[in-house]
Amino acid sequence: MTDPGSFEHRVRQEAMRWLTVRTNDGQDEISSQDLLDFAIDGEPFRLLDAQRGIRKPAAFAAALAIRTTYTSPSQERPYDDNVGADGLLRYKWRGIDPDHPENRSLREAMRLELPLIWFFGVGPGVYRPVFPVFLLWEEAASHQFVIDPDVARGLVAKNSPVEEHLRRYILRETKQRLHQPVFRATVLRVYQKRCAVCALGHTVLLDAAHIIPDRHEEGIASVTNGLAMCKIHHAAFDNLILGITPDLIVQIRPDLLDEKDGPMLQHGLKERHGERLMVIPNARAERPNADLLARAYQRFKTA
Template identity: 70%
Template sequence: MGAEFDALVRREAQRWLTLRTHDGQLPISSGDLLDFRIEGRPFRLMDAQRGIRKPRELSAALSIRTVYTADGRQRPYDDAVGPDGLLRYKWRGEDPDHAENRALRTAMDEGLPLIWFFGIASGVYQPIYPVYLLWEEPQHRQFVIDPDVARGLVAPGERVGEHVRRYILRETRQRLHQPVFRATVLRAYEKRCAVCALRHAELLDAAHIVPDREEAGIAAVRNGLALCKIHHAAYDSLVLGISPDLVVEIRSDLLEEIDGPMLEHGLKGRHGQRLMVVPRSRAERPDRELLEQRFARFRAAG
């Protein structure tokens, strides 16, 4: 149908996803993705069976997909970060001329934006867009993928300076890892604050137990807690601690302080109480060793 229709689909798909996910704050189910229409007719944004979506009306791939896998399980394709800080997306199979690999190559050659559907649960995805394919690494059967942070900064085969690598890692964490981490953690906690059970997703954050800037600060649900804005700020500032036994403690000097109802009920009232919400799946509950690391800092601060 031509370049104009291709551009229309990509533009309208991203606009629609922005509206349906509240500007990326919420994930979307595979069922809800079927609601997308272009020129009044249904148009699939993601392939139900394949990782790469290449509609017959377009000359290049429209989207890619990474399936959800629970912590500790291996994904069927190992999409990893390279030494330059950039992400890799594996070919479909081993044949470079497979139709889906050719569709990705066309998107790369034409500089077309893709949508990356990143699985956070079975049938639930966090869409990341736009992402671009920068170059191909045939020896590793993969493409170099960029969440729109590195174009013009890096080139294939060139050594990437440490300051550029740090920039790429930081921006990729913000544009890809943080939205996926947030969606995964809020899903595990059923969109409720672990400390007070507040249910409004727009008032919740995914807090790291060990900060993500540290080696142990993995972007996995077992290193996360769903916390409301107040309790997240209290946790980050070491006003509030959570023991390895999932008991909330408030810093001793605040327990002696007299202030308004938020301090009295929102913080002091939670002292000595167990978390009100934990994930149903044991594999997704807070990691005890990570809690011990963070709780030791809280105790030292108090």
């Protein structure tokens, strides 16, 4: 561990506190431009390097931050940061040289058990910060580190089998701390922070809805399996009151169309029947996957 009174220790703590405030306790993303606003002792301090994925300030003992750049669903990712069979995340080295300075800086952060910030790309130049994260061990043959969003430390060890109940726990907690916030930030960005069904633009009332639930094998945490929805329309979608056709037309369950109730049913649901989604992503590659919509719509029709 670093000295709690050191400049490096203060930067880590202050940066995480600042990010908590600037991202509304993790509800909002932050741009690379806005990250330039961070300062300590009245002086600007970079949390990201302009070109490098691993940020190690010159005076620091170890890396401060890592980055995963956003990749459109139609493009291949330059680095494959994925979940292993044990439920733990992996973060790739810079290149394949173990002695590259950036790889050494991560190794030192691992040795000192230092917290890092993971800037996960949710759009071009836009990030969802995840912190603190820790490096558990290194897998040199695969050119990667095992990374943990403060879930598995003290519960797992290198080369020790992870029991199934523990693997499920790690996966569940990792989804909550990394995948779900990143999924939400990505989906809300491409829908311009508006409900796809009604165009409501109050972020606190919006969810990132899965077309195919994430508990299913097809329920991938990809923007193409997501829809930005207000909480009413999200609940209606999940409970098969509202369906969306593969060509993005809203359908309301037939029995509700005949029902008489208050203004929410009339204006919020019945009047959307047969109408096209009000908000769709500009980039075609980020729009809902038609096959996933077809599966969800079939389930809606047979409910």
